[in-house]
Amino acid sequence: MDDLYREQIIDHYKNPRMKGTLDPHDISYEDDNPLCGDRLRIDVRLGADGRVSEAAFSGQGCAISMASADLLTESIIGKSLEDVRAIGKAEILEMLGIELSPVRLKCALLSLKVLKAGAYGLAEVHDLD
Amino acid sequence: MTPATRSPTLDVARLREQFPVLAREMKPGVPLVYLDSTATSQKPLAVIEAMDLFYRRHNANIHRGVYQLAEEATAQFEAARARVAAFIGAAEPAEIIFTRNTTESINLVMRTWAQANLAAGDLILLTEMEHHSNIVPWQMLAAEKGVQLEFVPVSDDGLLVLPVYEKLLERRPKLVAVGHMSNVLGTINPVAEMSRQAHAAGAVVLVDGAQSVPHMKVNVRELGADFLAFSSHKMCGPTGIGILYGRRELLEKMPPFLGGGDMIRRVRLHEFSTNEIPHKFEAGTPAIAEVIGLGAAIGFLEAAGMDAIHAHEQDLIAYTLDRLSEVPGVRVYGPAPALRGGVASFVMQAAHPHDVAQILDADGVAVRAGHHCAMPLHERYGLMATTRASFYLYNTREEVDRLVAAVQKVNDIFA
Numbered sequence: 001m002d003d004l005y006r007e008q009i010i011d012h013y014k015n016p017r018m019k020g021t022l023d024p025h026d027i028s029y030e031d032d033n034p035l036c037g038d039r040l041r042i043d044v045r046l047g048a049d050g051r052v053s054e055a056a057f058s059g060q061g062c063a064i065s066m067a068s069a070d071l072l073t074e075s076i077i078g079k080s081l082e083d084v085r086a087i088g089k090a091e092i093l094e095m096l097g098i099e100l101s102p103v104r105l106k107c108a109l110l111s112l113k114v115l116k117a118g119a120y121g122l123a124e125v126h127d128l129d
Numbered sequence: 130m131t132p133a134t135r136s137p138t139l140d141v142a143r144l145r146e147q148f149p150v151l152a153r154e155m156k157p158g159v160p161l162v163y164l165d166s167t168a169t170s171q172k173p174l175a176v177i178e179a180m181d182l183f184y185r186r187h188n189a190n191i192h193r194g195v196y197q198l199a200e201e202a203t204a205q206f207e208a209a210r211a212r213v214a215a216f217i218g219a220a221e222p223a224e225i226i227f228t229r230n231t232t233e234s235i236n237l238v239m240r241t242w243a244q245a246n247l248a249a250g251d252l253i254l255l256t257e258m259e260h261h262s263n264i265v266p267w268q269m270l271a272a273e274k275g276v277q278l279e280f281v282p283v284s285d286d287g288l289l290v291l292p293v294y295e296k297l298l299e300r301r302p303k304l305v306a307v308g309h310m311s312n313v314l315g316t317i318n319p320v321a322e323m324s325r326q327a328h329a330a331g332a333v334v335l336v337d338g339a340q341s342v343p344h345m346k347v348n349v350r351e352l353g354a355d356f357l358a359f360s361s362h363k364m365c366g367p368t369g370i371g372i373l374y375g376r377r378e379l380l381e382k383m384p385p386f387l388g389g390g391d392m393i394r395r396v397r398l399h400e401f402s403t404n405e406i407p408h409k410f411e412a413g414t415p416a417i418a419e420v421i422g423l424g425a426a427i428g429f430l431e432a433a434g435m436d437a438i439h440a441h442e443q444d445l446i447a448y449t450l451d452r453l454s455e456v457p458g459v460r461v462y463g464p465a466p467a468l469r470g471g472v473a474s475f476v477m478q479a480a481h482p483h484d485v486a487q488i489l490d491a492d493g494v495a496v497r498a499g500h501h502c503a504m505p506l507h508e509r510y511g512l513m514a515t516t517r518a519s520f521y522l523y524n525t526r527e528e529v530d531r532l533v534a535a536v537q538k539v540n541d542i543f544a
Binding site: 107 | 483484500512
């Protein structure tokens with residue numbers, strides 16, 4: 001637990017690379033977790049080849065959810081939507097480089113849920129818990 | 130470190146020995162600092178042993194048994210009821226109804242008294258600082274029957290805006306349902322005066338005592354409460370037991386709550402007649418061992434002294450507010466120490482409440498983060514969540530120091 005707040009996470013929380021909104025966009029989705037007050041929106045633009053050309057996130061939340069959103073949006077640049085579909089819990093945890101309790105896992109996975117709900121619809125996200 | 134906790138009447142060191150969990154280390158060398166008693170309190174040996182003894186020596190279902198064991202169980206169960214009645218100054222044990230928790234106690238009043246006595250257009254007065262359990266049942270009733278809800282606002286410094294309350298009373302509400310002490314701000318509301326005014330306006334008064342009864346002397350007749358709801362598990366007792374006090378006159382006229390065993394006098398195939406109070410409201414086998422545990426908890430609290438407990442917690446909260454004011458970027462909500470109990474909800478500029486709680490946990494400091502079942506109150510302050518530290522008779526100034534050191538660490542990590 002002590003290394004939950006590793007430098008990498010604090011850095012992405014305090015100095016996000018991908019924070020903002022995209023207008024126009026090809027994909028945009030927003031969701032919140034009323035239990036902890038996290039709110040997150042992810043915007044995506046696709047290139048002519050159908051791959052992600054730009055991505056951005058906005059909202060507010062804890063360090064885990066915001067760092068995860070920053071890392072995730074950064075990681076999908078250049079990927080096809082099929083590649084994005086393959087991203088799961090394990091990939092998010094690997095990006096964060098930490099282990100999480102069930103409660104904080106929800107924080108880490110909020111960004112993936114928002115992205116997948118935007119890209120493929122809500123039905124895709126039910127198995128993420 | 131500051132000198133050992135001084136309290137004129139509480140021997141905190143000796144009290145702490147009575148709570149086995151307080152001896153835990155959360156990892157080697159990191160003792161537990163339990164600052165979440167507003168959510169649930171820890172349990173002393175007296176309570177744990179009373180329940181253990183019941184199951185080892187006296188277990189039987191209560192009422193109607195003619196064998197010795199059942200008589201013992203019934204006597205112990207009803208003795209606990211009498212103890213609860215005396216603890217809150219009820220006129221008689223029959224005015225004490227056992228439920229599952231405060232929430233169920235309030236829902237019982239909604240499903241029985243309010244269903245029978247309120248009609249479309251009638252007004253219920255609540256406050257902005259209520260716990261969800263004293264809001265949602267009334268919203269359900271509003272949806273079903275068309276009763277109206279109005280809310281007494283909360284000031285920036287965490288107090289009810291009483292002139293607005295007095296104005297709302299002119300609309301002659303049928304019910305005023307108010308929390309005695311806020312589980313977020315710690316505010317102790319002037320419920321005795323509010324009851325007097327509500328009665329003058331013709332309203333019935335329900336007091337949510339979940340946070341006050343465990344921490345200070347509460348007397349229903351001095352308070353003027355027609356109903357008082359509270360929970361065993363927040364007052365050193367076991368989970369699974371809530372209490373509803375109601376004035377006999379009201380309880381007798383109310384329809385029953387759940388139907389089944391124990392609540393009836395006689396059953397025929399197509400009809401039943403109800404038992405007398407309080408049994409009319411207690412269908413089915415209750416949590417017998419837990420009620421007996423609650424009786425032991427009250428004995429424990431009375432031995433410590435409710436006034437001493439309250440004084441101790443006021444000392445702790447004053448010290449906490451003082452110490453937290455030294456930490457940059459911390460804002461604590463709620464009124465001055467003299468007007469509140471031992472609850473400190475705060476936000477930090479540097480980090481989200483969940484991150485704060487997690488960093489505190491790494492140092493063994495157990496606090497809660499979130500909306501604490503008071504989303505409307507958080508919205509009132511433009512907040513989604515707070516981190517909350519709350520105290521009970523077993524907490525010490527040294528633990529407050531541990532809290533403050535961990536809060537400072539949050540600033541270091543996010544610097």
